[in-house]
Amino acid sequence: MNRYLVGGRVLKTVLAVTLAIFIAQYFELPRVILAAIVALLTVQRTFYHSLLQSLAKLGSVLLGGILGTAFSFAFGVAPLGYGLATLAAIYICLQLRWQEHIVLTTVTAITIIFSTNDMVLTYSIGQIFTAMVGAVCALAVNFLFTPNHGKEVLQKIKQAEESLREAVDFIMREMLEPGCDDAEYKKLIDELDQCIESGLETGKLLQEEQRFIINRETTSDRYHQTFQVFRSQLKRLAEMHQLARRMPVKVPHAAPLVQLFRMAQTMQRRRLEGSNTHYEVVERLVEKLEQSFEEMELPRSREEFVSRASLFHLLQEIKRYHRRIQQLPAGVLAK
Secondary structure, three states: OOOOOOOHHHHHHHHHHHHHHHHHHHOOOOOHHHHHHHHHHHOOOOHHHHHHHHHHHHHHHHHHHHHHHHHHHHHOOOHHHHHHHHHHHHHHHHHOOOHHHHHHHHHHHHHHHHOOOOOHHHHHHHHHHHHHHHHHHHHHHHHHOOOOHHHHHHHHHHHHHHHHHHHHHHHHHHHHOOOOOOHHHHHHHHHHHHHHHHHHHHHHHHHHHOOOOOOOOOHHHHHHHHHHHHHHHHHHHHHHHHHHHOOOOOOOOHHHHHHHHHHHHHHHHHHHHOOOOOHHHHHHHHHHHHHHHHOOOOOOOHHHHHHHHHHHHHHHHHHHHHHHHOOOOOOOOOO
8 A cells, every 4th residue: 555645745735725814715716716716726836936836817807807797798698608718728728738727718718607696796706716726825835845955966866876876886896896787786877867867857946046147157057067977977877887797807007097096086076065176097007007007018818819909998997087187066065
């Protein structure tokens, strides 16, 4: 049996609906249920998205109010008036690309015609104010109880970076001791991939919250760039793992590459923490290693040849991995 947990958005929705109904009843606004419906549909995961939804819902209620008032004056409560109001509501919403607001617009128009109120215009204005109460309540609740998506994204970055370092450790072990069991590595990579995708999704929510910041780079932009680099590094690690798995025998030339890889691993962490990094040291080491491969004696066996060839390709991938680190936003995890 599945268990469904009550999350923050559910609690925000309950609070917004309760508050909207209370205010609508207190001021004796017409059709209190409309305030509840608008509040229910307006509460979203971010304040920005909630603002867009509130404007859309108010627009649909306003359109429904105009159509209901117009067709009520023209046809009264005749069935033809209901049909034409429905047709007009659907057509206009489709032209405005408001497909998801067709129902609310149509129901508002029909309700105003059905009210049989002599003061149709007054009733229509009351409907709009009622809807506004629901929207304002939802916006207020969403603003006051917005979750800290920035903290969640930072936690995902830390988790992803730690998993990347674990994957690097596994590949280094594979280089030094060919033939290791890679079941643990595959599980680690799957979890890392899910962590990166989850971080990108949470980053989108943070980006929505920071849409009002238009004059500078936002933290969400830096977080998004970080996860993009992590994603490309993950693909590179997958290639390096395949190269390490192709090594049939242990060769002494693997130790310097492991040292290089460990230095790149340290650079990655220091870059995210905003510490000083010495990229030129790694670049000089890469040049020496490339030169050493050129000066090596011929391999003595086919297995040694395959292992050395894999190591040479690993050297190129490590170099690309290191240079990609330099594209990480500096100081993302700075205290």
